[in-house]
Amino acid sequence: MRSARPLMLPALLCCSLICVLTTRLSASEPELLSVEKIWDQGEHNAFTDIIRYKDRFFITFRESEDHVGGDGKIRVLVSEEGENWTSAALLEEEGVDLRDPKFSITPEGELMLSLGGSVYRGTKTLKSRQPRVSFSDDGFNWSEPEKILEEGDWLWRVTWHEGVGYGSSRIQVPNENGKGHTKIASLYKTTDGRNYEKILTWDIDGNPNETTLRFLPDGDMLAMIRRESADAMGWIGRSAPPYTDWKFTPTDYRFGGPNFIILPSGEMWAGSRHYPGGAKTGLFRMTPEKLDLVTLLPSGGDTSYPGFLWHNDILWMSYYASHEGKTSIYLAKFKLVD
Template sequence: MRSHTLNRVGRLLPLLVATVAWAPGALHGADPKASPTLVSVKRIWDKAPHCAFTDLLRWKKKWLCCFREATGHGGDNGTVRVITSPDGVSWNSLAVLKQPGIDLRDPKLSIHPDGRLMLLMGGIVNLNGKYHTRSPRVAFSHDGHTWSPPATVLAEDHWLWRVTWHKRTGWAVSKLNEGRKPRRGFLYKTRDGIKYEYVTEMETEGISETTLRFLPDDTMVALIRPRWIGLSKPPYRKWSYTNIGQPIGGPNFLITPQGTMWAAGRKYGQAAKTSLATMTGTTFQHVLELPSGGDTSYPGMVLHDGLLWMSYYSSHEGGKTSIFLAKIKL
């Protein structure tokens, strides 16, 4: 395993603004008349004082949703719970992952090329309620109920946020440094989910949580917190970036079979909201605010039966941070 250690904290990173030639399908502009409709929204879990940071997966004709449970947003040691449902209506607990002295958070589900479930998590060490250090964790399961012990990957201080599998290779961006320190991001690839090979540095300002997806021509698209869309072609060492002009937290997006990109995350303003947006390689536009507020965002997104199914967390109902599931007609 190769880890890319940082010894150049504080340097200024060059900013590249993209001029993108979009191909048919996913590369054309977003529909300016897009008007998605909220079909339903339901609170599906609230059994801990603070339930947050979701992901959603359709696997073997059932739903899996994962999230962190703790007493608050940060500073304490959280656990990761996986719940399941046959229909998206009735939900039951399937597994709880924990590590003594570790705050497990931001879990992300994916299907490994060998068919196993893979769960990626951040693992933070807090001392006296304050952040001390961190490193990513991964666990694997054949059934969603029994998981391997969370194993540490990459080096200390990494935050490997989401793995996207494409042609049997997993791709992910890891951010380094916290708080006001200059953040840097690095693109990695993996064949097994445990050993990660450095590809390139993602040189854009303030890089943080990043979701990657692929177009039919293998172009990689990145939606990057706080306000960037990135594009790169194989071997993914050279990138162009567009500033979308507005911040987004907990970014996620998907590409429909028709080639349209839909994104979701925290919309900032007078009040925080979880919001759905249309996007292209150069544009990003919020089009639908979900019932949400306060501490909210970190959506999971799945297309199923003609609808967008989206998990997210919010504290708008009575101030308690809970897990919600929305169905949206695009």
């Protein structure tokens, strides 16, 4: 009769099992606490972002006559408690469609808005574009939008890390055969939000454009990149400092208005337009290599371009949608349940 012997698993297998179990146990599920329409006073209200600054909540977005065209204006809303929202500011520039506003806070403590600035020939035919920035020390009073980079650039969002702001700008370049154009995306850095230095141009096909950058605790930069041609699937990029050597991983999703947030726990949550079955705004669980759709927000039609905020253990998500008729601004709040 053989004596019972303890089952011995290879050390590597044990470690793998522990890692899998830890990942599963630490993954949270989002519980929707509320979703409310907070603004519909513009004819077309779209392209949102959210931030907390000097103990107030701010949400920004574009007001215009349609998704493209017209002289778009940038509305800034404010709330003391995140429930009742009022207008804090309206930024406008005659003859220019200001669009895609994005918040950030500079190393000097100023609230910064990065904006697209488009000029049209007629109603919707693009004539020129150049990004702008505007600054405020209270969220109510803003400097006149000033041009940055070069004509043709479209700087999507600026993210600050250790005193330096980083952003991706895309520009159209003529094809070698003289027919049509191709979009390329370049990575830039700034120390003041006004003057930018190119780090490199990414080697990405598929007409890359809208890109959000964030930073892991080890200093690595992640990029969530929209692509508009080839297979049109979004990519995730990763690079260690000085951010000149990139690895890109295709995802299983098309992106529209991509954004993501890295929580203090290390969890990552992303938002984008979700196309299958009709456009809706989706909330995705994210890793440095992939996205997984977790839930769809009440939305439809012209929708997406979310902003994210983590405050008091609640995930705040601003977005816009047209499922109730008029294109309006919404705010959702999630509790993450283990």
